[in-house]
Amino acid sequence: MSSTVETKASDYRRLVERIQEGDPSAEGELVESFGAGLLMMLRRLTGNPTLADDLRQETLAVVLTKTRNGEVRNPDALAGFIRSTARNLFLADRRKEKRYGELDPVTEHKAAHAEGQLSKLIRDEEVATVRRLLGELRLDRDRELLIRYYLGDDHPRDICRDLDVDPDRFNRVLFRARKRLRELWRKAEKRKHLHTSALFFVGVLFLFGTSATFVSLSR
Amino acid sequence: MENHPPSADRSSSPEPSSPGPLNHALIEKHDVVGLYVTGRLTPDDSARFEEHYLDCPECIAEIQAAERLQRGLSRAVAQDAARVGLGKMIARALGRPGMAWVAMAALLSVAVGLPTFWMQGRIASLEERLLQAHVDRSIALQPGINTPVIELSPLRGGASSTYSLSLPPTPGWLVFALAPEPMGETYEAILTTAEDRKIWQADGLQPDPAGKIHISFHSSQFEPGIYHLELIAGPAETKAGSTRYRLEILKAAAHP
Known part of the structure; x- marks a missing residue:
């Protein structure tokens, strides 16, 4: 574990050095490496995808400028620096924007996991896949476990006790459920892709046939 | 996260308790992704996990899956609750004293009223045609004079x-x-x-x-x-x- 951490730290250090040396590809690498995670974190923090994207751009710009200027005091903790910058920008934006309203620390945290409550963004496909997953679970207890864990406020210890589930099994159920769900979604994506390809192929064939008929008729 | 006890109190809960950076074995063992998505991580643990996943595509994919699972479950449960709620509402209404009779009377009214309404329209149309036929007949029976x-x-x-x-x-x-x-x-x-x-x-x-x-x-x-x-x-x-x-x-x- 420590070797992995050390490797990561040395990677960060090297990346910071390259940016300070003026290597433009290093800046691209930083954006590439941290962009998606930053967006994910900011989306959870703000609960607003557009605002999250704006803040991501701003964060990356600030981080790159500070890195170039040698203002990153601990390059080994580059991820922590990026996270702090993003949160500070979010807090500064929240202060100047009334759209956030008065948020206390609890509300702030709730905003972090507000995506679960953004029912407007819920898609039918997600529901269908989740229903299929629930249907595949052999035990009612596992279904209840998932629902209570993801939708309730119960402490995992209480869920384990109420459902008489061993904590190890608890984690296994959660982990397998997510893994299975990802498989189902991947298959659904694949089917969609195949469907689109088939439609495209039929369209090309149709165009080709029409053109051939037109050419043969015009001769 | 403030709603939950601090990490030391959660002896049986799956969570990362050791300080320092996270690795995937620990994340998987304690289902850190699930705890994070459901807001059950402490602020310190959240910060550690965020620092980890900022440049970790595997964890980002896991978080996305967990978020989709949470959204899907939320929607499915809401749909089921709405269905059950509607059923219960009807059942409750029917369960009230006299409501069964009211419902039966309403059903009977619809069952009898709709055909009656249709029949009335049909009768009115036939009466109109019969009247026209009478007029035509009386005209036909009139002696014709100055017939061109x-x-x-x-x-x-x-x-x-x-x-x-x-x-x-x-x-x-x-x-x-x-x-x-x-x-x-x-x-x-x-x-x-x-x-x-x-x-x-x-x-x-x-x-x-x-x-x-x-x-x-x-x-x-x-x-x-x-x-x-x-x-x-x-x-x-x-x-x-x-x-x-x-x-x-x-x-x-x-x-x-």
């Missing part, structure tokens, strides 16, 4: 003859006296519009001793315009010959 008789004679050489006549100011009978060429014992007559739409047809017409065929039309059958009256000699299968008359029906002349 229009003599129609074929032109020599088979040319089509045109006759102009004005509709009477008050609806009444028009009698056409046709003098066909003596080609058969019986005739078939067809009245068509200028667009060749058939509006009347009769077979087995016989000339009177004077050699004329009389056909009466009620003037209400005509709108101003062009009509054709064709007289075909002989039975339908032989059709020895035909005579065609062109009728130009004009608007009724105004009363003097």
Whole structure:
């Protein structure tokens, strides 16, 4: 574990050095490496995808400028620096924007996991896949476990006790459920892709046939 | 996360308790992704995990899956609850004293009321038609006076003859006296519009001793315009010959 951490730290250090040396590809690498995670974190923090994207751009710009200027005091903790910058920008934006309203620390945290409550963004496909997953679970207890864990406020210890589930099994159920769900979604994506390809192929064939008929008729 | 006890208190809960950076074994073992998505991580643990996943595509994919699972579950449970709620609402309403009778009465009203409503409409329509038939019959039974008789004679050489006549100011009978060429014992007559739409047809017409065929039309059958009256000699299968008359029906002349 420590070797992995050390490797990561040395990677960060090297990346910071390259940016300070003026290597433009290093800046691209930083954006590439941290962009998606930053967006994910900011989306959870703000609960607003557009605002999250704006803040991501701003964060990356600030981080790159500070890195170039040698203002990153601990390059080994580059991820922590990026996270702090993003949160500070979010807090500064929240202060100047009334759209956030008065948020206390609890509300702030709730905003972090507000995506679960953004029912407007819920898609039918997600529901269908989740229903299929629930249907595949052999035990009612596992279904209840998932629902209570993801939708309730119960402490995992209480869920384990109420459902008489061993904590190890608890984690296994959660982990397998997510893994299975990802498989189902991947298959659904694949089917969609195949469907689109088939439609495209039929369209090309149709165009080709029409053109051939037109050419043969015009001769 | 403030809603939950601090990490040290959660002895049986799956969570990262050791300080320092996270690795995937620890994340998987304690289901850090699930705890993070459901807001069960402490602020310190959240910060550690965020620092980890900022540049970790595997964890980002895991978080996305967990978020989708949470959203999907939320929606599915809400849908089920709505269905159950609606069912319960109906059941509760029916369970109230007297509500079952009210519901039954409402059902009965619909069951009886809809066909009755339809039948009433049908009866009204039939009554209207019956009244019209009575009027038509009484008109038909009235003795005809000053009935115009229009003599129609074929032109020599088979040319089509045109006759102009004005509709009477008050609806009444028009009698056409046709003098066909003596080609058969019986005739078939067809009245068509200028667009060749058939509006009347009769077979087995016989000339009177004077050699004329009389056909009466009620003037209400005509709108101003062009009509054709064709007289075909002989039975339908032989059709020895035909005579065609062109009728130009004009608007009724105004009363003097």
